[in-house]
Amino acid sequence: MEELERVYRHIDEHLDEHIERVRRLIQQPSVSQTGEGVIECAEMLKDWLLNLGCSHVELAEPEYFWPIIYGEYNAGAEKTLIIYGMYDVQPVEPELWDYPPFEARVVERPPFKRVLIGRGAINTKGPMAAFLNAFESIQQAAGELPVNLIFVFEGEEERGSVSMPKFIRDYEQRLKRADGVYFPICSQDRNGLARPSLGSEGILYIELETNGSLWGRGPTQFGVHGGLKRILDSPAWRHIKMLSTLVSDDGNKVEIEGWYDDIVVPTEEDLRLLREGYRKSTPAVEVFDPEILKEMLKVKCFKYDLEKPEDILREMLFSTSFNLDGIWGGWTGPGTKTLLPHKVVSKHNIRFVPKQDIDDLFRKIRAHLDKHGYKDVALRKLAGYPWALVDYKNPVAESLYDVFEEFGVKYTIYPPVANPTLTSPAWPAYVFAGEPLKLPIAGGALGHGGLAHSPNEYIVIEGCEAKYGYIYGLDGVEKSMASVLYHFAQR
Amino acid sequence: MEELERVYRHIDEHLDEHIERVRRLIQQPSVSQTGEGVIECAEMLKDWLLNLGCSHVELAEPEYFWPIIYGEYNAGAEKTLIIYGMYDVQPVEPELWDYPPFEARVVERPPFKRVLIGRGAINTKGPMAAFLNAFESIQQAAGELPVNLIFVFEGEEERGSVSMPKFIRDYEQRLKRADGVYFPICSQDRNGLARPSLGSEGILYIELETNGSLWGRGPTQFGVHGGLKRILDSPAWRHIKMLSTLVSDDGNKVEIEGWYDDIVVPTEEDLRLLREGYRKSTPAVEVFDPEILKEMLKVKCFKYDLEKPEDILREMLFSTSFNLDGIWGGWTGPGTKTLLPHKVVSKHNIRFVPKQDIDDLFRKIRAHLDKHGYKDVALRKLAGYPWALVDYKNPVAESLYDVFEEFGVKYTIYPPVANPTLTSPAWPAYVFAGEPLKLPIAGGALGHGGLAHSPNEYIVIEGCEAKYGYIYGLDGVEKSMASVLYHFAQR
Numbered sequence: 001m002e003e004l005e006r007v008y009r010h011i012d013e014h015l016d017e018h019i020e021r022v023r024r025l026i027q028q029p030s031v032s033q034t035g036e037g038v039i040e041c042a043e044m045l046k047d048w049l050l051n052l053g054c055s056h057v058e059l060a061e062p063e064y065f066w067p068i069i070y071g072e073y074n075a076g077a078e079k080t081l082i083i084y085g086m087y088d089v090q091p092v093e094p095e096l097w098d099y100p101p102f103e104a105r106v107v108e109r110p111p112f113k114r115v116l117i118g119r120g121a122i123n124t125k126g127p128m129a130a131f132l133n134a135f136e137s138i139q140q141a142a143g144e145l146p147v148n149l150i151f152v153f154e155g156e157e158e159r160g161s162v163s164m165p166k167f168i169r170d171y172e173q174r175l176k177r178a179d180g181v182y183f184p185i186c187s188q189d190r191n192g193l194a195r196p197s198l199g200s201e202g203i204l205y206i207e208l209e210t211n212g213s214l215w216g217r218g219p220t221q222f223g224v225h226g227g228l229k230r231i232l233d234s235p236a237w238r239h240i241k242m243l244s245t246l247v248s249d250d251g252n253k254v255e256i257e258g259w260y261d262d263i264v265v266p267t268e269e270d271l272r273l274l275r276e277g278y279r280k281s282t283p284a285v286e287v288f289d290p291e292i293l294k295e296m297l298k299v300k301c302f303k304y305d306l307e308k309p310e311d312i313l314r315e316m317l318f319s320t321s322f323n324l325d326g327i328w329g330g331w332t333g334p335g336t337k338t339l340l341p342h343k344v345v346s347k348h349n350i351r352f353v354p355k356q357d358i359d360d361l362f363r364k365i366r367a368h369l370d371k372h373g374y375k376d377v378a379l380r381k382l383a384g385y386p387w388a389l390v391d392y393k394n395p396v397a398e399s400l401y402d403v404f405e406e407f408g409v410k411y412t413i414y415p416p417v418a419n420p421t422l423t424s425p426a427w428p429a430y431v432f433a434g435e436p437l438k439l440p441i442a443g444g445a446l447g448h449g450g451l452a453h454s455p456n457e458y459i460v461i462e463g464c465e466a467k468y469g470y471i472y473g474l475d476g477v478e479k480s481m482a483s484v485l486y487h488f489a490q491r
Numbered sequence: 492m493e494e495l496e497r498v499y500r501h502i503d504e505h506l507d508e509h510i511e512r513v514r515r516l517i518q519q520p521s522v523s524q525t526g527e528g529v530i531e532c533a534e535m536l537k538d539w540l541l542n543l544g545c546s547h548v549e550l551a552e553p554e555y556f557w558p559i560i561y562g563e564y565n566a567g568a569e570k571t572l573i574i575y576g577m578y579d580v581q582p583v584e585p586e587l588w589d590y591p592p593f594e595a596r597v598v599e600r601p602p603f604k605r606v607l608i609g610r611g612a613i614n615t616k617g618p619m620a621a622f623l624n625a626f627e628s629i630q631q632a633a634g635e636l637p638v639n640l641i642f643v644f645e646g647e648e649e650r651g652s653v654s655m656p657k658f659i660r661d662y663e664q665r666l667k668r669a670d671g672v673y674f675p676i677c678s679q680d681r682n683g684l685a686r687p688s689l690g691s692e693g694i695l696y697i698e699l700e701t702n703g704s705l706w707g708r709g710p711t712q713f714g715v716h717g718g719l720k721r722i723l724d725s726p727a728w729r730h731i732k733m734l735s736t737l738v739s740d741d742g743n744k745v746e747i748e749g750w751y752d753d754i755v756v757p758t759e760e761d762l763r764l765l766r767e768g769y770r771k772s773t774p775a776v777e778v779f780d781p782e783i784l785k786e787m788l789k790v791k792c793f794k795y796d797l798e799k800p801e802d803i804l805r806e807m808l809f810s811t812s813f814n815l816d817g818i819w820g821g822w823t824g825p826g827t828k829t830l831l832p833h834k835v836v837s838k839h840n841i842r843f844v845p846k847q848d849i850d851d852l853f854r855k856i857r858a859h860l861d862k863h864g865y866k867d868v869a870l871r872k873l874a875g876y877p878w879a880l881v882d883y884k885n886p887v888a889e890s891l892y893d894v895f896e897e898f899g900v901k902y903t904i905y906p907p908v909a910n911p912t913l914t915s916p917a918w919p920a921y922v923f924a925g926e927p928l929k930l931p932i933a934g935g936a937l938g939h940g941g942l943a944h945s946p947n948e949y950i951v952i953e954g955c956e957a958k959y960g961y962i963y964g965l966d967g968v969e970k971s972m973a974s975v976l977y978h979f980a981q982r
Contacts, residue, residue: 160827201718205827212790221789226840227692229814231793231806236815237742244735251728298712299703302722315722323720324727325830326821331838336651336696336874338840339816347822349717349829383827 003142004486010141011134011478019116019461019474022129023104026118030125032088032158038066041087045069045153052135054151060171062163066155070171073135075145079489081396082150082181082432082439085128086157089120096455106461114462114473115449122449124185126459127477128153130447131184134478138485146489150178160383161428168431180396180488181432183443184481186459187404187411190448192466193287194411196400197443199390200429204350204358205325206365209378210239211343216376219342223330226338236329239344242374247322252303254322256368262355265318270415274313278392280405281413285309287468317415320356323349347382354389388429394440399487403480407446410468445484447477494633495977501632502625502969510607510952510965513620514595517609521616523579523649529557532578536560536644543626545642551662553654557646561662564626566636570980572887573641573672573923573930576619577648580611587946597952605953605964606940613940615676617950618968619644621938622675625969629976637980641669651874652919659922671887671979672923674934675972677950678895678902681939683957684778685902687891688934690881691920695841695849696816697856700869701730702834707867710833714821717829727820730835733865738813743794745813747859753846756809761906765804769883771896772904776800778959808906811847814840838873845880879920885931890978894971898937901959936975938968 011018028044029037042059049057049071059067066088092101097117099105104118120126138145152175156163168175187194212220218233247255254260266274277283288309294300306312329344331337352361362381369377390397392413404411432439448471449459463473472480502509519535520528533550540548540562550558557579583592588608590596595609611617629636643666647654659666678685703709709724738746745751757765768774779800785791797803820835822828843852853872860868881888883904895902923930939962940950954964963971 205829216791217794219788219790224788224790226814226816227812227842228788229812229840230810230842231797231803232788232790233792233794234742234815236818237738240731240734240815240818241738241740241742243731247728247732249732251725251732297710297715297719297723299710299715299723300707301724303708303724306722312722319721321718321720323717323829323831324725324731324821325717325828326823326832327727327731327835328819328823330815330817332817332819336838336840337816338696338814340814341817344818347827349720349827351718351721 001486004483006141007137007482008479010137011475014137015475018130018133018478019106021133022116022126022474023106025125025129026104026116026120027102029102030088030120030155031091032066032156033091038088038155042067042069042155045087048132049151052132053139060167062156063166064156064162065159068155068163068167069151069153071151073145073149073151075148077145077147077489080148080150080178081485081488082152082175082178083131084181084183084427084432085131085151085153086124086155086427087128087153088155088158089123089125090158090453092119093455098456109458111464112460112462113464115458116461117456117458119457121457121459122186123452123457126449127185127445127447130474130477131481134482137478138482146486150175157427160385161431164428164431168437172436175437178439180394181439181441182396182484182488183427183441184445185443186447186449186477187444188409188446188448188471190450190466192410192468192471194404194409194444194446196397196411196413197427198392198397198414198429198441199388199433200427202352202356202358202385202387204352204361204384205382206348206350206362207345207380207382208239208243208348209343209345209380210235210242210376211378213342214376214378219340221342223339223341226340229340232340234340236341236344239329239346242369242372242377243324243346245372246368254320256364258364259320259361262357262360263320263353264355265353266314266415270318273392273413273415274310278413279401281401281411284313284412284414287412288313318353320352321350325349352387354387356387358384358386385428386430386434388433388441390429390433390441394442395491396440396488397442399484399491400442400444402487403445403483406483407472407476407480408469409446445477446472446480447474448472492977495974497632498628498973499970501628502966505628506966509621509624509969510597512624513607513617513965514597516616516620517595517607517611518593520593521579521611521646522582523557523647524582529579529646533558533560533646536578539623540642543623544630551658553647554657555647555653556650559646559654559658560642560644562642564636564640564642566639568636568638568980571639571641571669572976572979573643573666573669574622575672575674575918575923576622576642576644577615577646577918578619578644579646579649580614580616581649581944583610584946589947600949602955603951603953604955606949607952608947608949610948612948612950613677614943614948617940618676618936618938621965621968622972625973628969629973637977641666648918651876652922655919655922659928663927666928669930671885672930672932673887673975673979674918674932675936676934677938677940677968678935679900679937679939679962681941681957683901683959683962685895685900685935685937687888687902687904688918689883689888689905689920689932690879690924691918693843693847693849693876693878695843695852695875696873697839697841697853698836698871698873699730699734699839700834700836700871701726701733701867702869704833705867705869710831712833714830714832717831720831723831725831727832727835730820730837733860733863733868734815734837736863737859745811747855748862749855750811750852753848753851754811754844755846756844757805757906761809764883764904764906765801769904770892772892772902775804775903775905778903779804809844811843812841816840843878845878847878849875849877876919877921877925879924879932881920881924881932885933886982887931887979888933890975890982891933891935893978894936894974897974898963898967898971899960900937936968937963937971938965939963
């Protein structure tokens with residue numbers, strides 16, 4: 001494509017400016033947990049979109065915390081793509097960073113000649129700015145975009161995208177005009193292997209609390225002397241007994257009635273994709289190395305002593321889990337304070353899969369507690385959203401595969417329900433994939449970054465060779481994003 | 492007794508000096524956990540004993556932390572009494588006190604006209620100084636003491652009296668000459684009712700830890716992303732399952748094999764004492780008011796819905812308990828961090844009764860864990876000592892009853908294994924009551940104080956009327972202690 005070649009050349013020629021624009025977006029804090037700089041960042045993006053020629057940009061009123069930037073760009077094209085982005089970032093612990101987290105410094109970090117260090121560098125303000133650079137490059141080098149765009153940039157992804165469902169309802173008529181959703185993020189891992197983001201598993205995060213006040217037994221308002229256990233009931237022991245009814249002795253099977261009833265994964269096709277891949281992708285079972293995971297996590301074995309890549313992948317992608325994330329109660333300091341606690345709390349993160357339903361699972365937990373005599377135990381939903389089942393053959397995803405193939409990048413496609421390496425961002429795919437929009441979706445591009453949520457978060461600016469091929473720098477990120485638009489326009 | 496009358500008069504006439512001496516001892520910090528002032532306090536007491544005419548005083552080398560002050564006073568009397576005392580105190584949180592904790596200020600605290608506020612005021616440097624005042628008053632008013640004394644003042648009571656067993660072995664020949672042990676502390680509660688200290692229950696404090704490193708499964712060195720529960724075992728769930736095997740569903744019965752085998756309490760005599768009292772004491776069942784306990788602890792009911800005073804007392808005094816004092820692991824902060832913890836720890840305080848054996852119980856816990864497949868779970872003993880069975884008819888105790896009757900104080904005697912209100916100090920009675928000394932023991936005197944271990948710890952300096960009779964001030968404390976020595980000499 002002649003046009004795309006011109007775009008690539010334009011990117012190469014303006015790379016220094018583009019790096020500066022990426023830096024500028026990252027330099028603007030936007031911490032959704034604390035509110036630091038969020039509004040300023042939203043305004044900055046609104047101006048940016050207006051400057052790029054969007055016909056309409058607004059800060060949509062969020063249901064909970066921060067505005068969602070809605071923008072429309074009309075290229076007079078046949079197809080329209082929603083560009084989903086998140087402009088909020090996680091809090092920083094400045095003392096743990098090698099450089100100020102909002103300075104966005106570009107430094108050498110072997111094996112990379114240049115990386116940009118900063119909060120949001122990879123998750124996901126770096127790729128977001130790269131997309132806007134690519135957008136501008138197409139305008140300037142090719143005259144006009146091959147597709148119309150609708151921008152949806154939310155500021156609450158790190159808080160669970162809680163305002164998105166209402167936004168989708170409010171903007172349904174406008175969003176319905178789109179033919180697909182594209183999430184411009186970097187897909188390459190440290191080995192250079194790319195993995196597109198498709199659907200996601202469902203997440204439910206709950207808290208359970210047993211306390212004497214609700215129970216009506218044992219100490220009710222404060223912990224009392226531990227010697228009083230001789231005459232008092234213990235809410236702490238009750239919590240232990242209650243928890244132990246939830247899972248099997250090995251901790252791996254959920255013992256709640258009907259928990260596994262509605263599961264429809266893996267399908268035959270899911271398993272075939274794992275084993276055989278699709279198009280020129282590498283089958284996941286070929287590139288999945290359990291030993292690397294063991295070394296990274298410092299584990300000696302997987303549950304059920306799984307050893308075969310396919311079996312491990314199957315659990316990672318298609319199983320539901322009921323995790324005990326944290327528990328606390330009573331005296332947790334040094335020494336031997338004797339205390340009969342009046343309450344114990346535990347946190348639990350549940351991962352679920354199609355077609356389990358988040359509300360139904362929540363009800364089943366409640367019903368289990370009630371049935372086992374724990375009506376008094378408090379069950380609180382802290383966060384959660386449903387799974388998103390995304391067809392890996394959809395036109396946005398196919399466009400992304402086109403790009404990987406065009407650039408000679410090795411890639412693998414996981415069946416679309418989970419995020420098995422836990423290193424690329426989870427995202428609220430369900431708001432687009434589910435009712436009422438039911439749009440095809442894909443996320444990804446060339447490029448690599450890491451340490452999302454951690455100190456020294458980075459994105460690679462200048463790439464290098466790696467185990468599975470070349471890791472692209474910022475120019476590759478932008479070129480591949482531009483290319484996705486062209487491929488999508490032609491499908 | 493003419494002599495004792497002179498002693499009482501001497502105490503009345505020198506009360507202001509005596510208060511100052513009590514203050515001076517409390518003003519000297521002696522925090523055994525931190526070491527603050529402990530040696531200085533030991534030296535101060537050594538000098539005090541030498542000044543009182545002890546023929547031999549030494550700071551016995553402790554096995555663990557702080558010296559035990561050993562002193563001998565020879566009155567040329569027929570009988571010898573060991574005076575046990577503890578000169579160490581709990582740490583302070585100065586910001587929570589109304590007055591500096593080591594100032595020992597004397598203030599009005601209704602209903603008391605004068606109380607002394609300070610760390611150690613009641614537990615137990617206040618009563619210890621009062622005893623030394625009484626000792627001196629006898630010398631000065633009566634010429635000589637009616638009994639020989641051996642002083643054993645330890646500096647590690649708040650750390651579990653860990654050096655005492657070795658001290659007893661080292662000093663066995665000298666301690667064997669004694670006819671009994673007296674612990675000079677105040678016995679009256681807020682209602683004016685007195686309760687002598689006799690034996691004590693046994694205590695075992697343990698920690699249990701499940702971790703992936705010992706188990707060889709799940710995350711071993713650090714918590715990993717909670718989503719990995721899909722492929723990894725969970726040490727946290729394992730800890731819950733392990734704990735749930737330890738007690739019955741209601742949390743009240745210990746499910747460890749042989750746990751209840753060796754229990755010999757309550758005897759018929761124990762129960763008769765509860766119901767009928769002894770000498771002029773008031774039977775415990777008559778003065779025990781479950782409603783006061785409910786109000787104080789903010790509980791609605793006791794375990795098994797016990798309502799009758801005798802049944803509640805029976806559990807408080809004669810039952811063994813396995814308490815869950817605290818538990819922690821994983822993410823315990825706000826929000827929804829998803830984490831698969833690599834370990835969970837819980838603390839447990841076990842109360843046991845004659846003739847359960849502390850080492851045997853520890854072994855039974857280990858055996859239970861092993862038998863149920865939890866060989867990898869770490870079991871640590873943090874503290875503990877055996878029960879002490881003390882005959883309530885022994886001559887030291889009888890001397891104390893004599894004093895209560897002489898002063899017209901209402902008193903009640905609990906069977907000698909436990910400390911049911913948990914407000915008077917537990918103490919290592921076992922080192923004297925058990926092998927090799929097997930001495931008769933009692934602790935107590937007139938007087939009242941409270942808030943041991945807490946801010947604003949106090950001892951009453953000037954008494955007042957209360958529900959069950961007069962609460963004595965410092966003069967009464969000293970007089971009653973002097974009187975105990977005379978009554979003991981005559982028995």
